[in-house]
Amino acid sequence: xxxAIAARLTPKRIVLVLGVLFLALCIAAVLGLVFGHxxxxxxxxxxxxxxxxxxILVSRRGSIVMMAAVLGAALAVSGCVLQALLRNPLADPFVxxxxxxxxxxxxxxxxxxxxxxxxxxxxxxAGLPGGLGTLVGxxxxxxxxxxAAVIGAVLATLVxxxxxxxxxxxxxxxxxxxxxxxxxxxxxxxxxxxxxxPPERVxxxxxxxxxxxxxxxxxxVLGVAIxxxxxxxxxxxxxxxxxxxxxxDEGAASLGVHVERVRRLLFxxxxxxxxxxxxxxxxxxxxGLIIPxxxxxxxxxxxxxxxxxxxxxxxxxxxxxxxxxRLLFRVFGQTxxxxxxxxxxxxxxFLWLLRRAGKALA
Numbered sequence: 001x002x003x004a005i006a007a008r009l010t011p012k013r014i015v016l017v018l019g020v021l022f023l024a025l026c027i028a029a030v031l032g033l034v035f036g037h038x039x040x041x042x043x044x045x046x047x048x049x050x051x052x053x054x055x056i057l058v059s060r061r062g063s064i065v066m067m068a069a070v071l072g073a074a075l076a077v078s079g080c081v082l083q084a085l086l087r088n089p090l091a092d093p094f095v096x097x098x099x100x101x102x103x104x105x106x107x108x109x110x111x112x113x114x115x116x117x118x119x120x121x122x123x124x125x126a127g128l129p130g131g132l133g134t135l136v137g138x139x140x141x142x143x144x145x146x147x148a149a150v151i152g153a154v155l156a157t158l159v160x161x162x163x164x165x166x167x168x169x170x171x172x173x174x175x176x177x178x179x180x181x182x183x184x185x186x187x188x189x190x191x192x193x194x195x196x197x198p199p200e201r202v203x204x205x206x207x208x209x210x211x212x213x214x215x216x217x218x219x220x221v222l223g224v225a226i227x228x229x230x231x232x233x234x235x236x237x238x239x240x241x242x243x244x245x246x247x248x249d250e251g252a253a254s255l256g257v258h259v260e261r262v263r264r265l266l267f268x269x270x271x272x273x274x275x276x277x278x279x280x281x282x283x284x285x286x287x288g289l290i291i292p293x294x295x296x297x298x299x300x301x302x303x304x305x306x307x308x309x310x311x312x313x314x315x316x317x318x319x320x321x322x323x324x325x326r327l328l329f330r331v332f333g334q335t336x337x338x339x340x341x342x343x344x345x346x347x348x349x350f351l352w353l354l355r356r357a358g359k360a361l362a
Contacts, residue, residue, distance in 0.1 A: 211339020
C-alpha cells in the first residue's frame with residue numbers, strides 16, 4: 001500500500017497542485033483585503049500611502065487576512081494528522097479535548113473579568129528587576145483571555161495524554177475517548193459559567209466561543225504565525241512516517257518507524273497548533289474536518305502532498321469565510337463570528353461528502 005501511494009506522487013504533480021492552490025490562496029487574500037465591512041477605494045489605497053484607505057488595507061484587513069490564513073492552515077493540517085493517526089474520518093482538531101480546555105480557560109477569564117486583573121499584573125510586572133519585568137509584561141500584553149486559553153489547552157492536553165497512555169504506550173483510542181470526556185466536562189463547566197455570569201459579560205462569552213478573529217495586531221499575527229509554523233514544520237517532517245502508520249503499528253515498525261515516538265510527537269505538535277488557534281480566535285469548527293476530506297478525495301491519501309495541500313486550502317477557506325462574515329455586516333449591522341460561517345458552510349459540504357461516500361459503497 002505504501003509503495004502504491006508513493007508511486008503516484010511525482011515532483012511535477014506536487015509543483016502543479018501546490019502551485020494551483022497557492023494561486024487560489026493569493027486570489028482569496030486579495031478578495032479578503034478588498035472586501036469588508038465597508039466599501040474600500042482600492043485606487044486611493046494604492047496611490048496615497050497616507051490615506052485612510054491605505055491604513056485600513058494594510059493595518060487592519062492585512063492583519064485579519066494573515067491571521068485567517070495562519071489559523072486556517074493550522075486547523076486543516078491538524079485535522080489531516082488526527083484523521084490519519086486515529087484512522088478515523090470523523091476526527092478533527094477539537095476531538096482531543098484541546099479545544100475544550102482552551103475554551104474553558106478563555107471563558108473563565110472573561111467571566112471573572114480578566115482584563116482588570118491583567119492590567120494590575122502588567123503594572124506590578126514593571127517593578128520586577130532586569131529584563132524579567134519586560135518579559136512578563138510582554139506575555140501579559142497578549143491579553144488575559146489568550147493566556148488563560150493557552151493554559152487551559154496545555155492542561156487539557158496533559159490530562160488526555162496521561163489518561164490515554166497505558167504504560168509507555170499512547171493508545172489512539174484511549175486518547176480519543178479521553179478527549180471526548182474532557183470536551184464534555186469543559187462544555188458543562190462553560191455552560192455553568194455562562195449561567196452565573198453577569199448579563200453584561202454573557203455577550204462577550206458567546207461571541208468569543210462562536211469563533212472570531214477580532215482585530216489582531218501585527219505583533220500578535222507574527223507571534224501566532226511563528227508558533228504555528230513550528231508546529232506545522234514538525235508535522236511535515238513526519239509525513240512519510242504518517243503514510244506508513246496507515247499500514248498499522250506492526251507494519252510501520254517493520255519498515256523502521258519508531259511508532260510510539262512518532263505518534264507522541266505528532267499528537268503534541270497537533271495539540272499545540274490547535275491550542276494556539278483556539279487561544280486567539282475561540283472555537284472555529286469544520287475547517288479541520290472538511291478540508292482534509294475534500295483534498296483526500298481529489299489528491300489521494302499520500303500525506304506528503306495532502307498535508308501541504310490541506311494547509312493552503314485551509315488558509316484560503318478561512319480567509320474567504322472571514323471575508324463573507326465581514327461582508328454580512330452590511331446586512332445585519334454587526335460582524336458575524338467566523339466560526340458561525342464555517343459551520344454553516346462546512347456542515348452541508350460534509351453531508352454532501354457523506355452522501356457521496358454512501359453511494360460509492362452501495
